[in-house]
Amino acid sequence: MAACSDARPIREVQLESGSVPSTELLESATPWIARGYLNDWPVVQKAKQSDGTALAYLLEFYQGRPVSAFLAEPEVKGRFFYNQDVTAFNFVQVNTQLDQVFKKLMSFSNEEPNPALYVGSTQTSAWLPGFNEAHQLPFSLPGALTSIWIGNQTRVAAHFDFPRNIAGCILGQRQFTLFPPEQVENLYVGPWDLTPAGQPISMVDFHEPDYVAYPKFAEAERHALMGHLQPGDVIYIPNMWWHHVESLSPINGLINFWWQETPGVFGSPTEALKHAFLSIRSLPAHQRSALKALFDHYVFAEDTAHLEHLPEHSWGRLDEVTDTMARQLRAELTNSLKR
Numbered sequence: 503m504a505a506c507s508d509a510r511p512i513r514e515v516q517l518e519s520g521s522v523p524s525t526e527l528l529e530s531a532t533p534w535i536a537r538g539y540l541n542d543w544p545v546v547q548k549a550k551q552s553d554g555t556a557l558a559y560l561l562e563f564y565q566g567r568p569v570s571a572f573l574a575e576p577e578v579k580g581r582f583f584y585n586q587d588v589t590a591f592n593f594v595q596v597n598t599q600l601d602q603v604f605k606k607l608m609s610f611s612n613e614e615p616n617p618a619l620y621v622g623s624t625q626t627s628a629w630l631p632g633f634n635e636a637h638q639l640p641f642s643l644p645g646a647l648t649s650i651w652i653g654n655q656t657r658v659a660a661h662f663d664f665p666r667n668i669a670g671c672i673l674g675q676r677q678f679t680l681f682p683p684e685q686v687e688n689l690y691v692g693p694w695d696l697t698p699a700g701q702p703i704s705m706v707d708f709h710e711p712d713y714v715a716y717p718k719f720a721e722a723e724r725h726a727l728m729g730h731l732q733p734g735d736v737i738y739i740p741n742m743w744w745h746h747v748e749s750l751s752p753i754n755g756l757i758n759f760w761w762q763e764t765p766g767v768f769g770s771p772t773e774a775l776k777h778a779f780l781s782i783r784s785l786p787a788h789q790r791s792a793l794k795a796l797f798d799h800y801v802f803a804e805d806t807a808h809l810e811h812l813p814e815h816s817w818g819r820l821d822e823v824t825d826t827m828a829r830q831l832r833a834e835l836t837n838s839l840k841r
Contacts, residue, residue: 506679506708506723506726506728508723509679509723509726509727509728510726510727510728511727511728511729512533512534512535512678512680512727512728512729512737513532513533513534513535514534514535514536514537515527515534515535515536516536517536517539518539519538519539519540519541519542520542520640521640522640522641523536523641527738528641528643528666528738529763530738530740531740532740533680533727533729533737533738533739533740533743534737534738535729535731535735535736535737535738536735536736536738537734537735538734538735539670539734539735539736540637540670540671540672540733540734540735540736541734543637543670543672543734544559544636544637545559545560545633545637545672545673545755546672546733546734549672549673549674549733549755550733553608553611553673553674553752553753554608556672556673556755557604557607557608557673557753560600560604560630560633560650560652560755561600561601561604563626563630563631563632563633563636564600564601564629564630565631566599567628567629568597568598568599569597569598569599569600569603569621569624569629570595570596570597570621570624571595571596571597571598571603571619571620571621572593572594572595572618572619572620572621572622572653572698573593573594573595573596573617573618573619573620574592574593574594574617574618575592575617575618576615576616576617576618578592578593578618579615579618579657579709580616580618580654580655580656580657580748580749581618581656581657581659581707581709582618582620582656582657582658582659582698583659583698583703583707584692584696584698588692588693588696589696590696591698593618593698600621600629603619603621603652606619607619607652607653607654607752607753608753610654610752611654611752611753616654616655616752618653618654618655618656619653619654619656620651620652620653620654620656621650621651621652621653622649622651622653622658622699623649623651623699624649624650624651625647625648625649626648626649626650626757627648629650630650633650634648637757639668639759643668643759643761644761644762644763645761645762645766646759646760646761647665647759647760647761648757648758648759649757649758649760650755650756650757651755651756651757651758652673652753652754652755652756653749653753653754654749654751654752654753654754655749655750655751655752655754656748656749656754657708657709657746657747657748657749658699658746658747658748659698659703659704659705659708659746660679660681660689660703660704660706660708660744660745660746661699661701661702661703661704661744661745662683662701662742662743662744662745663701663739663741663742663760664741664742664762664770664771664772665741665760665761665762666738666739666740666741666760666761666762667738667739667758667759667760668736668737668738668739668758668759669736669737669739669756669757669758669759670734670735670736670737670756670757670758671731671732671733671734671735671736671754671755671756672733672755672756672757673733673751673753673754673755673756674733674749674750674751674752674753674754674755675730675731675732675749675750675751675754676730676731676747676748676749676750676754676756677728677729677730677731677747677748677750678728678729678730678731678737678739678745678746678747678748679708679726679727679728679745679746679748680726680727680728680729680739680743680744680745680746681722681725681726681727681743681744681745682725682743682744683741683742683743683744685721685722685725685744686744687718688718688719688721688722689704689706689719689722689744690704690705690706690716690718690719691703691704691705692704692705704744704746706719708746708748730750741762765825765828767825767828767829767832768823768828769828769832777835800820806821809821819831
C-alpha cells in the first residue's frame with residue numbers, strides 16, 4: 503500500500519471561474535484546492551475532448567525551441583530518483599523537440615510497462631509564446647513565473663520550493679501529498695549537491711516506505727495532506743511546504759505560477775542558507791548557539807519590542823527593510839564574499 507494512504511484531505515475552497523481569490527487565500531500559510539477554477543481555459547476544454555486534442559492545441563504555440571526531457575526505463579516505475587549508491591540518477595536527461603515528446607507520450611500510452619517520460623518546469627513564455635495570453639488568471643501575481651509540466655505516469659519525490667505556488671491541472675490526473683515545513687526532520691532529505699532537478703528531495707519511496715531505514719517517516723505521515731486534481735482544478739502550495747507529486751494518467755499536464763511578494767533585490771532565503779552552510783555550520787557548538795540567539799532576536803522576532811529602547815530613527819537595518827537598504831546590504835555582502 504502506498505504511504506500516506508490515511509492522509510487528511512487538503513482543504514477545498516469555493517472559487518468560481520473568473521473570480522478573484524481573497525488576499526487571505528493568496529497569503530495563506532496552509533494549502534487549498536479549488537475545483538474547476540480553470541474550466542474555462544481553452545487547453546482544459548481541449549483536454550476534456552481527448553489527450554491528443556490537448557497536445558495538438560499546445561503545439562499550436564510551440565516554435566521549435568528544444569526542451570529538456572527526463573527519460574527512465576520501465577523498471578523505475580515512474581520514480582525519477584538516484585541510482586543505488588546515490589552517485590548519479592536512474593534516468594537520462596536529453597534535449598529534444600516538444601512535438602517528439604508528445605509523439606512518444608502517445609505511443610507510450612499503448613505500451614505496458616511504460617518508460618517514464620517527463621518535461622518539467624519549462625517556462626511557457628519562452629517555449630509556448632502566446633499561451634500565457636490565452637490562459638490568464640483573473641488576477642495578477644507579483645513577478646509570477648509560469649511553467650508547464652507534462653509527461654506520463656511519473657512520480658516527483660517530495661521537495662520544497664521557496665516561492666508560493668498555484669498549480670493548475672490541464673490534462674490527466676495528479677495526486678499531491680503535502681507536508682508542513684517543520685516535517686523536514688522526518689522526511690530524510692537527500693544531498694544538496696546532487697539533486698534530480700535543483701531542489702533536495704526526500705529519500706523515502708512513498709509507494710514502499712522503508713520504516714527500518716526511515717523510522718521517523720511514520721511521524722511525517724501523521725501530518726500529511728493529500729489532494730487529487732482533475733483538469734480544471736487548482737492547488738495552492740504555501741512557501742516551503744514539502745510536496746510529492748504523482749501523475750496518475752498515461753498523459754498528464756500541469757501549469758504552475760510561482761511568485762513571491764518581496765522584491766527580487768531582497769534575494770532568496772535559500773541563498774542565505776547556503777551562506778550559513780559556509781560561515782556558521784562549522785563553528786563550535788557554543789558559537790552556533792550564540793548566533794542562534796542573535797537570529798532569534800533580530801531575524802525571527804515577531805514584533806519590534808526588542809527595539810523599543812532605541813529611538814525609531816536609529817533602527818536602520820533592524821527595521822523593515824526598504825529597497826534602498828536591501829541594495830546597501832547586497833553591496834556589503836558582495837564585497838565581503840570577494841575577500
